[in-house]
Amino acid sequence: MVRRRFRLVPPRIQPSCLGDQHLAAFMRMLSTTALLAFLSCALLPATLHGEETGDVTPKDKLIIETVLRLQNFDLESSAPAKAAVMRYLRAEEGSDRYFELIERFQPAEIAESLVKYSIDHASETGGVRGAELLFAMNQDKSLVVMAKSDNETKAQAAVQLIGHAAGKQTVSILLPLMQSDAVTVAVRSAALKALGKRLDGQQKIMKLVTSGNLPDDLNFAAANALLGSSNTEIATTAAKYLKLPATADSRPLPALSELVKRTGDAEAGRKIFETAGTCNKCHKVRGKGKEVGPDLSEIGSKLSREAMYVSILDPSAAVSHNFETYSILTLDGLAVTGLLISETDEAVTLRNSEGIDKTVDQEDIEIFKKQKTSLMPQDLQKLLTVDQLVDLVEYILTLKKSGG
Ligand code: HEC
Known part of the structure; x- marks a missing residue:
């Protein structure tokens, strides 16, 4: 291996023959002088087809491994090196090298796409x-x-x-x-x-x-x-x-951090969903129940245990998209609150918490406003004991995409 190192003089290296890991290992063995020589050779015949297609070329990888190893290398001093780095950042978003390059060179041009990447992966490392x-x-x-x-x-x-x-x-x-x-x-x-x-x-x-x-x-x-x-x-x-809201047995709710540690009886939870909990008055599961809130047939694939508790105990803290509450005040003083079912030039239809649709003519509307609170009641835990709540969450967690 060591002897090979001397035979692989920079101009003759065929970077495409080396895997990325081998390339990185190889570069680690070089001195700064060698790296600099390497870089100037790599940058010399400035273009490869990558520049037109935006693809990362083997030569880009070579440049990247080199610049990362050169201390104090100023990326702004070399347009081709910068172009190679930017191509790499666009193509290899989220990889270790991606973060390493940004950390090292902090190119301002990457900020916009880095924001997008971070938002799209907000719950990941x-x-x-x-x-x-x-x-x-x-x-x-x-x-x-x-x-x-x-x-x-x-x-x-x-x-x-x-x-x-x-x-x-x-x-x-x-x-x-x-x-x-x-x-x-x-x-x-x-x-x-x-x-x-x-x-x-x-x-x-x-x-x-x-x-x-x-x-x-x-x-x-x-x-x-x-x-x-x-x-x-x-x-x-x-x-x-501060008190957490009281449950049906007048005991305050345990904190979320405690609730999520508990497991319940899903079958008991299914019955509570349809009886004491009144959930089926607003939610459909596999065709059964009223359709005021979202269909919960696959909710177990969407929400975590903690998110499930928050959805039930503090519904306004996480109003799901398309289920915002609207309110209308008519000119003669009628107040209607519900989900927006339709809105045309002539009329607006809202569905109230009993699942009843009410249509109001546009010309009769004095105030039409989106509310910040959920249509789902804020105090459903009053209907349930802590054990029932835990069973209920166990049940809705079983409502998954396939089978379950
Ligand atoms: C009066 C109607 C009503 C009742 C009763 C009701 N909900 Fe809801 N629920 C809604 C509405 C409307 C939404 C959508 C707005 C929101 O996310 O807060 C919703 C949202 C949810 C969500 C989040 C769904 C998602 O896709 O993020 C869950 C979970 C949920 N409800 C569970 C329950 C459970 C369990 C019960 C019974 C204890 C219940 N709901 C009772 C109306 C209701």
């Missing part, structure tokens, strides 16, 4: 790594903008990423967002949840709670964040101010 790099590159503004976007899913993903990656800036970014009127309860709850993972965040939330300034619709999220705090002072003070 790669997404968080991307967000950390955005902060390192001072390109985090676009994440903050995204957190205020109308697209609920993207906004929540951005909040989650900021919580993971903003470090000491977390509070200054997320605290105002948590209190903003311009975003939905879901986004504000997500901001609270992210803040609740940090001690300084918990302290800020606590301040709002003790001064009576925490918006009511954040109570559930705040109780979960503070009652379970590992800081005893926060946990004890929180217990004086």
Whole structure:
């Protein structure tokens, strides 16, 4: 191996014969002088077809392995090297090398696609790594903008990423967002949840709670964040101010972190869904039940155990897309609240929580507004004991795409 190293003088190397790993191993053996010689040879005949097609060529890989190993290499000093790096970044999104290259050279041109990548992978290590790099590159503004976007899913993903990656800036970014009127309860709850993972965040939330300034619709999220705090002072003070809602047996709900550890009886849960829980008054499962809320036949493939509890216990914190609540006030004072079934130039139809469709002529409408709360009742846990709730969640978790 060592002897081969001397025979493979730079100009004659055929990079395409080497696998990526071998190439990396080979490059590690070279001195800086050799690397520089290598690079100038690799860059000399400037083009290969890759530049036109956007494909990563074997030569690009060679350049990348080389520049990564050259300390203090200024990527801006070499247009062909930069082009090779950018081609690589576009083609190999999410790979280890991708992150390594961004970390090392921080090309501003990548920020936009890195934001997109991170948002699309917000619940994965790669997404968080991307967000950390955005902060390192001072390109985090676009994440903050995204957190205020109308697209609920993207906004929540951005909040989650900021919580993971903003470090000491977390509070200054997320605290105002948590209190903003311009975003939905879901986004504000997500901001609270992210803040609740940090001690300084918990302290800020606590301040709002003790001064009576925490918006009511954040109570559930705040109780979960503070009652379970590992800081005893926060946990004890929180217990004086915040309570998780009571269940049918008048006992307060355990915190989410406790609930998710429990398992229940799915068959018992199925019966509760159709009786005490009243879930089938609004949800269809495999053709049975009313259609006010989303069909839950495959909900077990979509939501995690924790998300299931939040959907039931704090529905407004995660209103699913296309199921936003609207309200109409007519000129003669009639108030209608429900899901938007249709909207034309002539009339608007809303479906209320009993599953009844009500159509109002456009000319009779005084106010037509999207609500921030879910049509699903906020206090369904009142109908259930803790054990019944656990059984119910066990049941809906079994509702999966195929069979189950
Ligand atoms: C009055 C009608 C109503 C009742 C009763 C009701 N829901 Fe809902 N539910 C909705 C609506 C509307 C939505 C969609 C808006 C939202 O996500 O909050 C929804 C959403 C959900 C979701 C999230 C679905 C998704 O795709 O993300 C779950 C899970 C759920 N409900 C479970 C239940 C369970 C379990 C019960 C019984 C304890 C129940 N619901 C009772 C109306 C209802």
